[in-house]
Amino acid sequence: xxxxxxxxxxxxxxxxxxxxxxxxxxxxxxxxxxxxxxxxxxxxxxxxxxxxxxxxxxxxxxxxxxxxxxxxxxxxxxxxxxxxxxxxxxxxxxxxxxxxxxxxxxxxxxxxxxxxxxxxxxxxxxxxxxxxxxxxxxxxxxxxxxxxxxxxxxxxxxxxxxxxxxxxxxxxxxxx
Amino acid sequence: xxxxxxxxxxxxxxxxxxxxxxxxxxxxxxxxxxxxxxxxxxxxxxxxxxxxxxxxxxxxxxxxxxxxxxxxxxxxxxxxxxxxxxxxxxxxxxxxxxxxxxxxxxxxxxxxxxxxxxxxxxxxxxxxxxxxxxxxxx
Numbered sequence: 001x002x003x004x005x006x007x008x009x010x011x012x013x014x015x016x017x018x019x020x021x022x023x024x025x026x027x028x029x030x031x032x033x034x035x036x037x038x039x040x041x042x043x044x045x046x047x048x049x050x051x052x053x054x055x056x057x058x059x060x061x062x063x064x065x066x067x068x069x070x071x072x073x074x075x076x077x078x079x080x081x082x083x084x085x086x087x088x089x090x091x092x093x094x095x096x097x098x099x100x101x102x103x104x105x106x107x108x109x110x111x112x113x114x115x116x117x118x119x120x121x122x123x124x125x126x127x128x129x130x131x132x133x134x135x136x137x138x139x140x141x142x143x144x145x146x147x148x149x150x151x152x153x154x155x156x157x158x159x160x161x162x163x164x165x166x167x168x169x170x171x172x173x174x175x176x
Numbered sequence: 177x178x179x180x181x182x183x184x185x186x187x188x189x190x191x192x193x194x195x196x197x198x199x200x201x202x203x204x205x206x207x208x209x210x211x212x213x214x215x216x217x218x219x220x221x222x223x224x225x226x227x228x229x230x231x232x233x234x235x236x237x238x239x240x241x242x243x244x245x246x247x248x249x250x251x252x253x254x255x256x257x258x259x260x261x262x263x264x265x266x267x268x269x270x271x272x273x274x275x276x277x278x279x280x281x282x283x284x285x286x287x288x289x290x291x292x293x294x295x296x297x298x299x300x301x302x303x304x305x306x307x308x309x310x311x312x313x314x
Contacts, residue, residue, distance in 0.1 A: 018205060025201035029193045032201075048313075050197050051271065052294060054204035055311045059296075062210045088313065118189035137187045166179055169186075175177050 007068030014061050025054065028071060030138045032078045035150050038131035039082040049085055053078045071142065075150035121172035129165035136162055200271075207269060212298060212308040215240030220312070238309040245297065245307070249314050252290050258283035258299065267298040274298075290314060 006027070012020035029050065036049040056077050057070070064070065122130055128151060135147045148155045215238035222234045233250035247256035258264060261283035268275045270291045279285040279299075296311045 013205070013208075014210070016208070016210070021205040022202055025198060025204075029198055029201055033193055033197060047197065047200060048293075051200040051204065052311060052313075054201045055207060055271075055294065055296075058204050058208050059214055059308065059310055061208060063214070084313075118185045122186075122189055133186055134190050137183060137190055139187075163179070166182055169182065170177070 004068045006070050007066075010061070010064060010067035010070045014064075014067075024070070027140060028074050031071070031075060031135060031142060031146065031150055034131040034134040035075060035078040036082050036085075038127050038151065039079075039086060040127060041082060041085060045085050045089070049078055049081045052081045056081075071146040072149040075146060079150070079152065117173060118169075121169055124172050125165065125168045129168055132158075132162055132165050133169065203271065207296070209298060209306070209308050212306040213240050213242070215243060215245050215307050215309045217310045217312060236312065240307050242305075243299070243301075243307045245299070245309055247297075249290075252288065252292070254287040254290050254297075254314070256285050256287075256297070258285075262301055264302070265300040267300070269296045269298055270294060 006024070009020045009024050009027075013024060032050045032053050033046060036046040041049060053074060057064075057074060060073075064073065066073075122133070125133070132147065132151055132153075135142055135150060142150075144155060144158045147153075148158050153161055217236060218239040219237040220234070221236070233248045235246065235248045238245040238247075243262075244259040245256060246259065247254050254268075256266075258279060262279075263281055263283065264279050266277045266279055266285050266287070268277070268287050268290065271294055272291060275287075277285060277287055293313065294311050295314050297309045299307045301307070
């Protein structure tokens, strides 16, 4: 079994270590959030996807096959839960269906003008690009494998897609 | 502007993950029950298109190693049955808390005023083993 920090955290959480669990939550919350938003979900729906995904990891924790790949497992689960949420929404309001919410002011107003303009430009790039860029800045860094699983793009396309998204963003910002 | 410079600016532009989302993730660990055997969702009538909107009860089956759980959800009530038929303590778990009940001698149980949203059932059997169902949305 491959050793990595995530695998170690999962094994410790499995043993009941709350600090290891909190570290996992700190590490992967942005991933789960970005996945839910990439499906056009917002507000309480994002909360629901994130909460359900963590509860699923807790229920599977004792028997999770490959702890080192828990990040990818979380990504797959969050995608499945996002789709399930969209289906439930469709059932609850069959006449309206689900309309992706036009991105609202996710960003707080920043003191620095440039940060503000980057945030505004982000709202104008496609949701999947926004999600990919958000995953690129996650700290600690997510692996390309985790990002590829999160967004359902082939591993070899993560780099090129990110480059395209950055070009998109540059154009919006009007910088070369 | 290089890619790296742009990425640096993105770091400031993306808002932090909302605190309440971090809190939801942390709280999930309160529901860790390593001693219980997981009974996973094997069938959910709501997942198969019924052609009828809302209305009728929804039946779900959870399959565990030794115990199966079948429940019917109608409105805010859950009527369920353990198979094999054994008496057990039933704990209804939701993110807001938990509530206890008992099955009858033949493993049947009724839970009323079930909160809307995520729930999971934990059964403590007479032989000191326990079974927990996957989380479902009701």
